[in-house]
Amino acid sequence: MGKGEETRQTILDEALSLCSRIGVSGLSIGALADKAGMSKSGLFAHFGSKEELQIAVLREGQQRFVDTVVRPALKQPRGVARLRAILTNWLDWTRRAQLPGGCPMNAAANEFDDQPGPVRDAVEAGLADGRRLLANAVRLAVEAGELRPDIDVEQFVFEFTGIVLVAMQNQRLFREKDANRRALDAFERLVRDYAVQQKE
Amino acid sequence: MGKGEETRQTILDEALSLCSRIGVSGLSIGALADKAGMSKSGLFAHFGSKEELQIAVLREGQQRFVDTVVRPALKQPRGVARLRAILTNWLDWTRRAQLPGGCPMNAAANEFDDQPGPVRDAVEAGLADGRRLLANAVRLAVEAGELRPDIDVEQFVFEFTGIVLVAMQNQRLFREKDANRRALDAFERLVRDYAVQQKE
DNA sequence: TGCTTTTTAGCACGACCGTTCGTTTCCTGT
DNA sequence: ACAGGAAACGAACGGTCGTGCTAAAAAGCA
Numbered sequence: 001m002g003k004g005e006e007t008r009q010t011i012l013d014e015a016l017s018l019c020s021r022i023g024v025s026g027l028s029i030g031a032l033a034d035k036a037g038m039s040k041s042g043l044f045a046h047f048g049s050k051e052e053l054q055i056a057v058l059r060e061g062q063q064r065f066v067d068t069v070v071r072p073a074l075k076q077p078r079g080v081a082r083l084r085a086i087l088t089n090w091l092d093w094t095r096r097a098q099l100p101g102g103c104p105m106n107a108a109a110n111e112f113d114d115q116p117g118p119v120r121d122a123v124e125a126g127l128a129d130g131r132r133l134l135a136n137a138v139r140l141a142v143e144a145g146e147l148r149p150d151i152d153v154e155q156f157v158f159e160f161t162g163i164v165l166v167a168m169q170n171q172r173l174f175r176e177k178d179a180n181r182r183a184l185d186a187f188e189r190l191v192r193d194y195a196v197q198q199k200e
Numbered sequence: 201m202g203k204g205e206e207t208r209q210t211i212l213d214e215a216l217s218l219c220s221r222i223g224v225s226g227l228s229i230g231a232l233a234d235k236a237g238m239s240k241s242g243l244f245a246h247f248g249s250k251e252e253l254q255i256a257v258l259r260e261g262q263q264r265f266v267d268t269v270v271r272p273a274l275k276q277p278r279g280v281a282r283l284r285a286i287l288t289n290w291l292d293w294t295r296r297a298q299l300p301g302g303c304p305m306n307a308a309a310n311e312f313d314d315q316p317g318p319v320r321d322a323v324e325a326g327l328a329d330g331r332r333l334l335a336n337a338v339r340l341a342v343e344a345g346e347l348r349p350d351i352d353v354e355q356f357v358f359e360f361t362g363i364v365l366v367a368m369q370n371q372r373l374f375r376e377k378d379a380n381r382r383a384l385d386a387f388e389r390l391v392r393d394y395a396v397q398q399k400e
Numbered sequence: 401t402g403c404t405t406t407t408t409a410g411c412a413c414g415a416c417c418g419t420t421c422g423t424t425t426c427c428t429g430t
Numbered sequence: 431a432c433a434g435g436a437a438a439c440g441a442a443c444g445g446t447c448g449t450g451c452t453a454a455a456a457a458g459c460a
Contacts, residue, residue: 003457004407021314025226029448041449042408050448101314110310113372114221114301124373158370158382159389162362165369170358172313173324182358189359189393203427204437229418241420242438250418 008046011036012060015053020061020094021101024054024108024119054108055122061104062126068097070133079144080191083137083160087187090164091171091180102172106165131157147194159190208246211236212260215253220261220294221301224254224308224319254308255322261304262326268297270333279344280391283337283360287387290364291371291380302372306365331357347394359390 014035019027029050033043047053073085094102101107105126112120134157141147147156167183170176214235219227229250233243247253273285294302301307305326312320334357341347347356367383370376 002406007407023225023311025223026311028446030446039409041410041451044449045407102310107310109369109373110302110307111223111226113369127369127373155382155385158366158379159363159386161369162364162366162386163359164362165365166358166362169309169313169327169361169365173309173327179358182355185355186359186362193389193393202436207437228416230416239439240418241440244419245437 004046007036007038011043011046012056015057016061016064016104017099017101019057019101020099020104020107023111024057024104025111027054027057029053051118054119058105058108058119058122058126061099062129064097064099065093065103065105065130068093073137077144078137078140079146080141080195083141083191084184084187086134086137087160087164087183088180091167091183102168106168131161134160145196147191148196151194156190156194160187163187163190204246207236207238211238211243211246212256215257216261216264216304217299217301219257219301220299220304220307223311224257224304225311227254227257229253251318254319258305258308258319258322258326261299262329264297264299265293265303265305265330268293273337277344278337278340279346280341280395283341283391284384284387286334286337287360287364287383288380291367291383302368306368331361334360345396347391348396351394356390356394360387363387363390 011032015027015032018032018035029044030040032053033040036043047056069086069089073082073089076082076085089096094100105123108119108123109127112123135153138147138151138153138156138160142149142151142153163183163186167179170179170182211232215227215232218232218235229244230240232253233240236243247256269286269289273282273289276282276285289296294300305323308319308323309327312323335353338347338351338353338356338360342349342351342353363383363386367379370379370382
């Protein structure tokens with residue numbers, strides 16, 4: 001890895017942590033350059049525009065999400081266990097990934113849902129990736145015989161995502177300690193409803 | 201209502217619609233003054249600081265939320281019907297309230313959850329109000345004999361909020377037409393699980 | 401080593417930011 | 431109609447924004 005790639009990576013690390021606190025649009029090149037210990041223009045040269053920087057940061061965040069949430073969950077067997085692992089990993093992935101300010105992608109989704117352009121496209125693509133991934137895990141649970149074959153996968157993903165979103169809001173805004181427990185309870189209820197009939 | 205109050209109100213209307221698109225922190229006094237057709241300093245005088253403006257906007261948004269979502273739902277009888285009305289009103293309240301850019305309070309919740317200060321406090325207080333209100337409606341449904349007496353009210357509110365959050369993200373970011381249907385389906389499942397036993 | 405390419409710094413730019421101040425215009429009550 | 435106060439304005443402030451341009455420094459390679 002050449003010098004360029006190296007500093008680019010440290011910039012992205014710093015940018016990710018900064019933007020987790022103040023958001024993707026709040027991220028400013030000057031402030032980021034200070035954090036990274038280099039000049040504005042030197043940093044700028046790595047990306048060419050602020051938009052490119054924002055997109056690069058989101059991509060970096062997504063990769064770290066995969067590394068922190070998805071990959072470890074693959075060690076669980078296919079089915080509900082893996083879904084549960086995804087949930088629990090997801091619930092505190094920002095802490096484990098050293099992003100004290102919350103999920104950058106989620107923040108970006110709220111900031112850019114009304115601002116057409118490449119950044120919004122990147123956010124949409126990123127979240128769509130997550131949905132596909134989740135849908136796959138649900139289908140595996142069906143194949144494993146743990147969830148009903150006639151399940152509406154998209155509906156399951158919808159409700160699963162809702163649990164994650166409200167848990168994050170509760171723990172981030174209200175600093176509630178039991179948000180994760182509530183999320184798990186909701187998950188178990190969700191699974192119970194969509195589980196294969198044990199006998200009527 | 202004196203002249204001052206009058207223009208202050210038109211400013212807040214304009215500010216609310218603007219901030220629904222670009223967020224509370226993205227709201228700039230210059231841009232807002234242009235929209236309102238007055239000078240920066242003239243507008244500024246009404247609030248004294250940007251922070252005060254932001255808080256005033258959030259308060260205005262909250263009142264409009266009550267007028268658009270809560271008040272109409274009170275026409276429904278206490279119980280599940282009223283809860284369902286709250287949900288359906290909530291799902292498209294930003295359209296009916298002429299806020300094309302989504303719920304300002306939710307946007308602010310994501311922007312300010314890491315930025316201590318009066319604005320964050322206002323957001324937290326506002327959302328806490330909503331939770332209390334929702335919890336009350338749930339308790340009325342219990343009293344009406346439609347939900348189990350041993351229900352965990354906070355848990356119900358938690359899951360209800362999750363449904364709303366994911367529905368909004370889906371309709372705003374993915375422009376999905378069936379987000380509302382999915383939300384209603386999820387709601388009915390929620391209610392079914394917590395309904396009084398019809399007979400075992 | 402020297403040479404070429406890549407990477408970084410310095411500086412300046414126009415634009416916009418929130419805010420202050422002094423002035424002018426408008427409204428209101430008598 | 432007029433005085434007094436409220437409301438709006440225009441100009442300016444110190445800053446920061448993103449973005450170019452040019453030169454120096456560093457890195458990679460012969």
